[in-house]
Amino acid sequence: MTADGHATLELEHVDFAYARGADVLHDVSLSLAPGETVGLVGESGAGKTSVLRLLLGLAAPTSGRALFDGAPLRAGDRTQMRSLRRAVQPVYQDPFSSLDPRMTVGQSIAEPLRSLGITRDRSRIDARVAELLTAVDLDVDAASRYPDAFSGGQRQRIAIARALAPRPRLLLADEPVSALDTSVRMHVIELFQRLAAEQGIGMLLVSHDLTIVAALCERMTVLRAGRVVEEGPTTRLLTSPSDAYTAQLVAAVPRLPAV
Numbered sequence: 001m002t003a004d005g006h007a008t009l010e011l012e013h014v015d016f017a018y019a020r021g022a023d024v025l026h027d028v029s030l031s032l033a034p035g036e037t038v039g040l041v042g043e044s045g046a047g048k049t050s051v052l053r054l055l056l057g058l059a060a061p062t063s064g065r066a067l068f069d070g071a072p073l074r075a076g077d078r079t080q081m082r083s084l085r086r087a088v089q090p091v092y093q094d095p096f097s098s099l100d101p102r103m104t105v106g107q108s109i110a111e112p113l114r115s116l117g118i119t120r121d122r123s124r125i126d127a128r129v130a131e132l133l134t135a136v137d138l139d140v141d142a143a144s145r146y147p148d149a150f151s152g153g154q155r156q157r158i159a160i161a162r163a164l165a166p167r168p169r170l171l172l173a174d175e176p177v178s179a180l181d182t183s184v185r186m187h188v189i190e191l192f193q194r195l196a197a198e199q200g201i202g203m204l205l206v207s208h209d210l211t212i213v214a215a216l217c218e219r220m221t222v223l224r225a226g227r228v229v230e231e232g233p234t235t236r237l238l239t240s241p242s243d244a245y246t247a248q249l250v251a252a253v254p255r256l257p258a259v
């Protein structure tokens with residue numbers, strides 16, 4: 001909770017349907033307190049990406065409420081949307097399509113600083129870009145190169161640097177390592193761990209991979225066919241799930257790290 005007791009983002013009894021479609025979310029409640037790391041798990045089509053869209057203000061609930069710092073999200077409220085963009089940043093699955101190939105890495109990372117009106121001062125931008133590249137373990141000279149010079153794992157770290165540029169309180173990460181080679185996944189997971197532990201950045205991590213959720217998230221929410229079937233501390237859900245579907249997901253993982 002914030003000093004005034006609000007979650008950073010919250011869904012309250014949300015139903016949601018795409019235009020002219022059937023409901024894809026039913027009575028979903030979810031809250032992200034400042035600094036909290038939460039995993040959102042469930043099979044393909046369960047509604048995980050739809051939850052992220054609602055939390056980012058890119059879609060509106062059919063009923064129920066989406067709240068940012070305790071206030072209902074209103075896509076038409078430009079001041080609120082700007083505050084939301086500064087505080088909450090998305091990280092997408094595919095670092096090959098999430099970076100503009102025509103922009104240098106430095107321009108991509110600086111883009112939120114300019115578009116969110118944080119600064120246009122060239123030397124402050126350059127210093128911040130260098131600081132962000134260092135924070136994600138890349139050389140500062142990466143700033144003048146283009147994304148095609150980098151591997152998938154490096155591109156994902158560039159995308160994370162860009163997400164961190166406005167100093168967000170919360171990252172919403174949609175399958176952030178599933179497009180990466182197994183060999184570089186751990187590096188990106190360790191980066192998220194460090195951001196949470198050292199900078200207190202909260203995270204909602206969407207993943208179908210419970211190993212990653214176990215490594216990163218204090219709590220998890222299990223979504224099945226648009227409904228929350230179980231929610232609670234990750235350790236408890238992994239060791240003694242009370243829902244049969246959660247148990248099935250846990251049993252499907254060959255080897256979970258000690259929790």
Ligand SMILES: Nc1ncnc2c1ncn2[C@@H]1O[C@H](COP(=O)(O)OP(=O)(O)OP(=O)(O)O)[C@@H](O)[C@H]1O
Pocket residue numbers: 018019021024042043044045046047048049050051
């Ligand atoms: N733009 C859209 N228009 C209509 N229906 C959609 C749209 N996007 C998703 N859906 C439907 O909403 C449901 C939930 O999809 P969503 O992408 O939220 O699930 P998910 O859990 O993120 O799945 P995945 O793990 O495959 O990404 C699915 O039945 C999907 O077909």
